[in-house]
Amino acid sequence: MLLTSFLQRQRTQIWFSIRQAAQQTRRVLVVNARKSGAPNRERGVGIWLMGCCGMVVGSVVLGGVTRLTESGLSMVDWHLVKGIKPPTNEEEWKNEFEKYKQYPEFKYVHQTMTLDEFKRIFYMEYSHRMWGRCVGIVFALPATYFWLRGKIPRWLKPRIIIYGGLLLFQGLLGWYMVKSGLKQEKESLDIPRVSQYRLAAHLGSALLLYSLLFWSGLEVMLKGAGSPANETRALVRLRHATRWTKAIVFLTALSGAFVAGLDAGLVYNSFPKMANRWIPDDLFAMEPKWRNLFENATTVQFNHRLLGTIALSSIAWVWVLARPLALAPRARLAVNCLAGMAFIQVSLGIGTLLFYVPISLAAAHQSGSLLLLTFSLWLSKELARKRPRL
Structure with a gap:
């Protein structure tokens, strides 16, 4: 009991420290952006870039939790538009569950999984995929608006194109990663999992995208840096x-x-x-x-x-x-x-x-x-x- 209580206190303190640091960083960025003399027409671009950074952070954290809960292989197919709507009735859920049963994770690990348990891991992976789509929307729509209104500085325009391409690549790489866990050449007692090489590539591209967006956001927001x-x-x-x-x-x-x-x-x-x-x-x-x-x-x-x-x-x-x-x-x-x-x-x-x-x-x-x-x-x-x- 003492160990559990100590761990809970430590966890609370750690989360509080992380949240305080994040809030302090945000206040510093906003206050100094105002003091640095960044033009009003560019300040909106900076806020948008920082918002995209926040969305990428959410995607990385969701992806990590998806991996920790072993939910990443619950959605066995990928459609850009069709996959937006989850099953809405019992029959659709049963059909989705039957698809999952055809793949190694169910056959070798989750043979006793119930439909309700499947729904939990399905929604975790579904949330991660939908968040990724939201990242694309949050990036693409404002980018189009700012570009057409002439609010994006000339030096930033090539970067915006690169970021858009990297974001699209990230989505395709995510599905390429999931596919590696849906195939197993021979029966094994090992837990079916995605390729660690593809997982590293997926995370690495997300970290790279975040770093580039954050750096450009700083350049816009903190003119005095x-x-x-x-x-x-x-x-x-x-x-x-x-x-x-x-x-x-x-x-x-x-x-x-x-x-x-x-x-x-x-x-x-x-x-x-x-x-x-x-x-x-x-x-x-x-x-x-x-x-x-x-x-x-x-x-x-x-x-x-x-x-x-x-x-x-x-x-x-x-x-x-x-x-x-x-x-x-x-x-x-x-x-x-x-x-x-x-x-x-x-x-x-x-x-x-x-x-x-x-x-x-x-x-x-x-x-x-x-x-x-x-x-x-x-x-x-x-x-x-x-x-x-x-």
Whole structure:
């Protein structure tokens, strides 16, 4: 009882910290957008881009919960228009359930599943797919309006085209990923799952889309962002360290897709050692050796731990480098948010591991990776050189 009560308090505190950080970031962006002198005609574009970022975050979180609840293979076909309406009566539900019964997940894992249980996982996957369609609408309709009204700056127009293409690619890649879990060449006791390679590609493209949208949103909203003209060697060193940190945070988040795809979080549930060993015996059990990096659950978990440690160390180093510098208030806030979120994220990761990947903690850990990426992008933008835009 004491352990359960402690865990609940810790979870509440973590969620409160994440929500407070997100709210503070939003207030800073809005207030400074007004102070920075961004033209009124562009401010709406910036708000739209930030809104698209929020929609992408929702899609990533929903996708993570869908994977955690093993709901992703419940919808066995994909139609751009026909798939918009879910079953509405008992007969349609039974027909949908019969389709699901023809595929490996039901045959080898969920033979005893009831119709009501199927409805729950179906609605989870349905919500994820519909949210993805909403992201496309929220992006496409305002983009068309702003473009026709001449409110999109010239430098931003090529990016909008790229973002639209990436968004379409993301949807197609999602279905390509699901298809990998609907086929199984031979009967196996293993749980049918989507390819971890396709899952990583799907998550990676979502993270890339989010990063690009957020960066462009910052450029529009925060016209005053950037380092001063009289740069010092210490400032340049901090900028380079922040760039490397941004890349490491992205790579660490991406490695989480392999952990999720292989259920690697359930392999060694101890910390800091793995079954009383710093380096487990089965780290390179597969041949050829390179396969262990992506297909061996032990190696995948080990790599994610290692990348998380490197990311935390890198962020701590950025904070140390920034401490003696006279940074602008916004940049100082970004540094502190990044450092604070790094420790929260590591705590979430350790908790997820020790308690055998509970859905709530695992979802919070994934959400934390997006916040960490957000703060690293924000700081990188604040430290970037000021460049005039046409």
